[in-house]
Amino acid sequence: MRLGPIHWLLLGFFGVFAALYARSPKNPRLALRFLRFGVLVGASTAVLAPFVWLVAAAFKDKAYLNEFVFFPPPSAWSSKTVNLDNFRTLFAGDATIQGTVYFWQYVLNSVFLATTTTLVQLVFCSAAGYALAKFEFRGKRALMTFMLVSMMIPGVLLFAPVYELMVTLHLVDTFTGLILPGIVTAYGAFLFRQACLAVPNEMLDAGRIDGCSELRIYFTLVMPLVRPMSAAFCLVTFLGAWNSFFGPSVFLHSQGQLTLPVILNRYIGVYTNQYGVFLAGTLLAIIPPAVLFFALEKEFISGLTSGSVKG
C-alpha cells in the first residue's frame, strides 16, 4: 500500500511528539501540550469536515457531485462544475393538489412557527418563573413539586393521546395545534425562577409604592433584569422549535403548511439521484440557528449548564 497525505500527516505528528518527548523525558510538558493540541485539532477536523462537505455538495453541479471529494481544484473550477443549479431546482416549486408550493413557503412556515413559539414561551415562562420566585401563595410548594415531577414524564407517553385530543379539538393541520401545547413549560418556568430570585425586592417595592400594577412591574422592572437569561432561553427554544420534527410531521398534512425538517426528509425520496438538491435545502436550514448561535454563544453555554451544575 502506498502512503497517502493522511499517513504523512500522522507520521509527522507523532514524529514531532517523539522528538519533543525525547528532548526532556523527565518533564514532558511541551510534548503533552503538543499532543493535547493535536488531538483537539483532529477532533475539530472530524466535526467540521461534514459541514465543509455539505457546503461543497450544495454548490457542485449534479454531474460533478461524485467527482471531487470536496470542492473541485482551482483548475477545474468553472460554472459547469460549481453553480447554483441545486438551489434553482429547490426553489422551482412542488406541484401539489393545492397548486404549486414554493420552497419559500416552507422557510416561512418554519420561521413563523419557531419565532412564535419562542416569543410566546418567553412571555409565559418568565411570567410563571416570576410568580414562583417573588410571591408567597397557598399551594406553592405543591405546585413546584408537581412541576418538577411533570418534567420527568417522557414525551413518548403523550404522543398518541395528544394526537387524539388534537383531532377532537379540530387542531390537526393548524399551526395553533403545534404552538398551543408548548406555550409554557415547567423547565422554562424554573429557569426564569432562578433568574428572578436575584431581582432585589426593594426594587419591586419601589415600583409598588409608585403605584405600578403587578403586571407593569413585571414587564418594566423584572423583564429587563432577566435579559441575559432570556437570551439563552430564546436560543434554546428557537433551536428546539426550528429543528422539531415529530410534532410537525404528525400534525401537519397539507403541503403548504409543512416545515423544513418535514419537507427535506421527504425530498430524500424525491431527489434520490440528485442529493445536491436536498443538501442545498439542508444547508439553508442550518443557517438561521447558526447565525443566532454565534450572536449569542456566551449566554447560550452559560444558560445551558446553569440548571445542572448549580441546581
Add this chain to the structure above:
Amino acid sequence: MSARVSTPKQYYRGLAPWLLLAPYIAVTCVFTLYPLANAAVLAFYQTNGPASRAFVGIDNFRFLLSDPVFYRALGNTTVFALCSVFIQLPLSLGLSLLLNSGNDRWKSFFRLVLFSPNLVGQIFVGILFGVLFTPRYGLINRFLQALTGWGLEQQWLGDPALVMPAIVLTALWVYVGFNMIYFLAALQSVDKSLEEAARIDGANRFQVFWNVTLPAMRHVVLFVVITSVIGSFQLFELPLALLPTSNGHGPDNAGLTVVGYLYDVGFNAGDLGLGSAVGWVVALIITVVSVLQLRLAGGGEDE
C-alpha cells in the same frame, strides 16, 4: 447564576401570582394531565385512527410481548443507550479534560467547534450522514480508503450488522460536544485547592482525577448519564432520516427504535391504542433505569 438575595418577607398580592401562572396551569391540565390520564385508558383499547376504538383489555401488551419486531426495536434501542453511556460519555469527558487542562485562547474556539453539530436538528444530521455513508462516493468510505486502503465499497446503511454502528457514529458526531459542555462546566467548578492538596501529597495525574476530581463532579456525571439514557430511549429522528427508503427500519429492522415502532403502529398504521401501550413500556423502562442509576450512585446523599 448570581448570588441570591435573601428575602426576609415575601409578598402576597392576592391574585397576581395566579394570573401569572394561569397559562401554565391551563396548558398543563389540557395538554399534559388530561392526555396522561387518557394514555392510561387508551392503552387498553384498539383504535383505528382517532375515530373508532374497541376495548381489548391487556391484549396490546400481550401483543407487544409476543412481537419479535418489538423485541428487535427494544434491543436496538438498548444497544444505542449502552453505546451512549460507555462510548460517547467517556469521549466527552476526555475532550473536556483536554480542553480544561490548558488555558489558552484556543479553548473557546475548540469548545465552539465541538459543540456546533448540536445546532443541526437530528433530521438534518440524518439527511447529511445518509449521504456521507454512501459506498464509493461518501466521505466516510473515502476517508477509510485513504487511511487503510480498504472500505471504499463498504455498505453501511444496507448491511444489518453495520446499521447500528453507523447510527452510533452519527450520534457521536453530534452529542460528544454537547455532553462535553456539561463536563467542562463541572470541571471548572471543582475546588482547585483539593486537587492541589492531593498533588502535594504525591498523587499522580490519574490518581488526582480518579480520587478527587471525578467524585467532586459526580452530580453532573449522574445528571449527564441519566439524561443520555432518557434521550437514547427516545431516539427516533436520526434513524428515520438515515434510512429513508425503509422508513427508519433499515435492513432486517436493524435500525428500528422503540419510538420508531410507536410511530409506525400509532401513526402510520393508525392504532393509537397500541401506540399508547408502547409509550407506557418506554416510560416504565426509563423510570426503572433512572431509579436504578440514582440508587447505584449512592441514593442521593445530599440532594
